[in-house]
Amino acid sequence: MNQKSTVIPSEEEVKTEEDKERKAKPILPRNSLTREDHLEILRQIYLARYFDVRLIKEKRRGRLRGTLYSSQNQEAILVGTLYGLRSDDWISPVHRDMPAFFLKDMRSGWDNPERKGMSIAQVCAQVWGKATAPGRAKDNWSHIGSVPLGIIPSTSMLASTIPVACGVAYDFKLRNHDGVVLTYNGEGSTARGDFHEGLNLAAIHDLAVIVVVENNQWAYGTPVELECPTEDVADRARGYNIPGLVADGQDVLDVYDKTMWCVERARKGLGPSIIECKTYRAFGHGDHDDQRADRYRSKEEIERGRRRDPIAVYKTYLVENGILSEEEAKRYSPEGKHAIQVTDEDFPPEVVEAVRKGVEFAIASPLPEPEEAFKHVFVEE
Numbered sequence: 213m214n215q216k217s218t219v220i221p222s223e224e225e226v227k228t229e230e231d232k233e234r235k236a237k238p239i240l241p242r243n244s245l246t247r248e249d250h251l252e253i254l255r256q257i258y259l260a261r262y263f264d265v266r267l268i269k270e271k272r273r274g275r276l277r278g279t280l281y282s283s284q285n286q287e288a289i290l291v292g293t294l295y296g297l298r299s300d301d302w303i304s305p306v307h308r309d310m311p312a313f314f315l316k317d318m319r320s321g322w323d324n325p326e327r328k329g330m331s332i333a334q335v336c337a338q339v340w341g342k343a344t345a346p347g348r349a350k351d352n353w354s355h356i357g358s359v360p361l362g363i364i365p366s367t368s369m370l371a372s373t374i375p376v377a378c379g380v381a382y383d384f385k386l387r388n389h390d391g392v393v394l395t396y397n398g399e400g401s402t403a404r405g406d407f408h409e410g411l412n413l414a415a416i417h418d419l420a421v422i423v424v425v426e427n428n429q430w431a432y433g434t435p436v437e438l439e440c441p442t443e444d445v446a447d448r449a450r451g452y453n454i455p456g457l458v459a460d461g462q463d464v465l466d467v468y469d470k471t472m473w474c475v476e477r478a479r480k481g482l483g484p485s486i487i488e489c490k491t492y493r494a495f496g497h498g499d500h501d502d503q504r505a506d507r508y509r510s511k512e513e514i515e516r517g518r519r520r521d522p523i524a525v526y527k528t529y530l531v532e533n534g535i536l537s538e539e540e541a542k543r544y545s546p547e548g549k550h551a552i553q554v555t556d557e558d559f560p561p562e563v564v565e566a567v568r569k570g571v572e573f574a575i576a577s578p579l580p581e582p583e584e585a586f587k588h589v590f591v592e593e
């Protein structure tokens with residue numbers, strides 16, 4: 213059951229009158245989004261982009277240490293997969309998904325203390341390695357999570373969170389709860405045993421696990437064709453008899469539509485699915501790899517990969533559908549610009565303000581006491 217088109221049936225899938233009707237008049241999940249939803253989705257994409265560029269700038273100013281794994285050019289995947297989730301759904305972000313920790317459940321209100329997502333301040337404290345961080349300064353990046361917030365902590369072992377997601381979804385099943393667990397993975401992670409074992413388990417037990425594959429074409433210095441033998445990574449779904457959807461990772465609404473299709477299915481107890489979101493890693497694997505990545509990838513390839521900025525793609529849709537005027541669409545324009553070229557003027561003030569508060573909180577927070585290094589390492593009596 214490989215269903216690449218799914219939301220709109222492909223020519224081969226049109227077999228009945230109903231299929232024909234569905235193809236002619238597709239009821240896309242996006243059709244239920246209001247104008248406010250669209251504006252909020254755009255704001256969240258700006259927020260993810262601004263968070264990323266702000267960290268790059270902070271590091272260049274010498275105010276930040278550690279490696280940055282940029283999510284630039286991949287923001288539509290994070291916002292498109294998270295926007296339609298419920299507060300009680302679970303997620304598991306990995307190294308390239310830092311904004312996901314605060315974007316989760318952002319629809320409940322950016323400053324809502326009841327929100328089931330981390331605050332921007334918490335995520336900034338994590339990046340700055342401060343005592344106030346969820347990881348208590350033992351790490352400066354994504355090795356954080358929270359049971360009350362429904363976030364599975366990431367580990368460095370790629371794809372290792374998929375079997376854990378199966379455990380969470382199995383618990384949902386035992387409790388008759390219709391929540392879903394959405395896991396993020398790079399295409400490189402899909403070559404690991406945990407990916408396959410996890411999917412096998414999820415498929416056998418019809419678990420509500422949605423495996424999002426952010427196919428940015430590169431796993432460190434290894435191109436996708438040396439990681440995956442099938443045409444699309446989503447083709448791996450065939451082995452587990454589950455849907456494998458391919459989404460345009462630059463188009464937030466395509467990602468949203470396909471995610472909601474998988475979510476609805478999973479909530480009904482119909483089991484897991486894979487959504488491969490095609491995108492391109494804009495920079496190096498981490499910032500330490502930026503210069504090298506300009507050598508192991510051709511200039512033309514990089515330009516091609518960055519050409520369809522998700523902000524520009526979404527703005528085009530918003531203008532064409534009368535949600536934004538041409539003027540409004542031009543008001544904030546970070547798209548297509550490198551982190552060092554953009555300024556705060558390129559982003560809506562509320563976005564700049566939200567990240568500014570988070571950065572200030574992180575900078576003002578204390579470093580941990582030395583004894584903290586030995587706390588919370590082993591189970592304490």
Ligand SMILES: Cc1ncc(C[n+]2csc(CCOP(=O)(O)OP(=O)(O)O)c2C)c(N)n1
Nearest residue numbers: 308368369370398399400401428430431432
């Ligand atoms: C099991 C395992 N092998 C190797 C690594 C080292 N490593 C960290 S990230 C990475 C590349 C991951 O590529 P991909 O999954 O495609 O995600 P991307 O970084 O492109 O978003 C590698 C090889 C690791 N963390 N875990």
